Amino acid sequence: MTTKHCVIGIDVGSTAAKAAAFDQSGAEIRTFSAPNPRVAVSRDRQEIDMIALWEVVATVLGGLTAWLREEGWDVRGVGVTGHGNGLYLVDADLHPVRAAFASTDSRAESIVAALEAAEVEQVRRVTGSVPWAAQPGVLLRWLLDHEPESLQRARWALTCKDWIVTCLTGVASADYSDASACGLVTLATREYEPAVFDLLGLPRELMRLQPPLNESNAVVAAVTLEAAQRSGLPVGTPVVAGCMDCVASPLGAGAVARGDVTIIVGTWAINSVVVPVDEEPPHVTLNALLPDPALMLAQEVAPTSAASIEWYASLMSSVAPERVTPRQLLEVAADAPAGSDGLLFLPFVHGAPEHLGASATLVGAKGSHGYREIARAVAEGITQYHRVQVEKVLRSGADVSDAPWTLAGGGAKNPLWAQMFADILGHPVRRQLGTELGTRGVASLAAHGAGWDTSAWRDDPDLTLVVEPGADRDTYRAQSDRFDRVLAAMAEVWTAAGR
Secondary structure, three states: OOOEEEEEEEEEOOOEEEEEEEOOOOOEEEEEEEEOOOEEEEOOEEEEOHHHHHHHHHHHHHHHHHHHHHOOEEEEEEEEEEOOOOEEEEOOOOOEOOOEEOOOOOOOHHHHHOOOHHHHHHHHHHHOOOOOOOOHHHHHHHHHHHOHHHHHHOOEEEOHHHHHHHHHHOOOOEEHHHHHHOOOEEOOOOEEOHHHHHHOOOOHHHHHHOOOEEOOOOEEEEOOHHHHHHHOOOOOOEEEOOEEHHHHHHHHHOOOOOOOEEEEEOOOEEEEEEEEOOOOOOOOOEEEEOOOOOEEEEEEEEOOOHHHHHHHHHHHHOOOOOOOOHHHHHHHHOOOOOOHHHOEEEOOOOOEOOEOOOOOEEEOOOOOOOHHHHHHHHHHHHHHHHHHHHHHHHHOOOOOOOOOEEEEEHHHHOHHHHHHHHHHHOOOEEEOOOOOHHHHHHHHHHHHHOOOOOHHHOOOOOHHHEEOOOOOHHHHHHHHHHHHHHHHHHHHHHHHHHO
């Protein structure tokens, strides 16, 4: 049998771990996935068992590598992507110091609220990011205040994908995309920024926790014997530094030319536009460096997307005879009218960086409303907040392409929801279907690390998947105005409730 070569992309998201193999042309060969472990310690504390997470990833890899061996495939490289921000602390032996902080953790909101606005703006102008509760630096400050012993034991402060790379290779590393999106580096110099530690009241001595920085497509080390025995990967397989998922998905979609817009409907809402690095960073939540050193992604992100529909499905499942899925809720949402008969949902089940103390809120509920109207209101509320974030990116001064915007994730896979996005955004969207974009994006980095020519990996846009704004545009324009007014009014309510 002729040996066939492939690379593997691993995507460790907030809810699931996926491993996918791709051939030299960028075509997907096979994908395996499994749900990730997570513990909700309290309403504002979301943690992850790091060992259990690695076990899930290793098991998924084991299934994929066993299948690849049977089919005659030879793995030539591995790349890892994962949720950005949060915090994964390890000691000098690369063992977890404590449970990881998930990117939806909000326990440190009071630290952010106490920061001086002028100092925050000063740091934002060089790092391109504003502090928020689940950033690594903010979480380090929380640990300094509440668990100093954890910091004393720690050697490296990793992100999700860095932890998995460490498990595979025995080497602690970081890449520019994650570090910049975490607000830790100066965009112009691509070096760790001490002023971030000063802003957060952290001793600069703690900068020792930051791992060495690498290009996303640079090979940092190879798969160890221990990792090979657990995952089925060949010993010595090159592993690249990888990138955060907010970068991997646009890479996978091929939306990495200046002005390209990508909207990703995952657990997190990810709304990004490609901008040049050599200009003042747009005033958005974060700017993430791309593998092309001349470009970065200006992004508005928040845990306000599919997490809310998953939350509502979980509530329905608790009283239904069988498990209710998000897909089923979107199906019944089609039976409710556009505008959800006046219901309005603010999708903050995990809060949001821009709105301290925010919580999920249902406005306008009447006795005539049922689960169909609520299901549609949840989907519409998620989409409306994507619009709010996209409009902020547009106001930041970023040049945006007139071409259809790439729509990926749950919003792309469901036709009703895709139409909702086009109507609410008032702009054509192109549904990205099929391949998991995160795994494909990071696999392309692994292919580069393996020395492959990846020009064939670029996809030509499929115009049949473009969705234009439709008949409900006027209804949603009116809803958008109401959504914005309610969102502004609720800010004071959330602040008061937080006190």
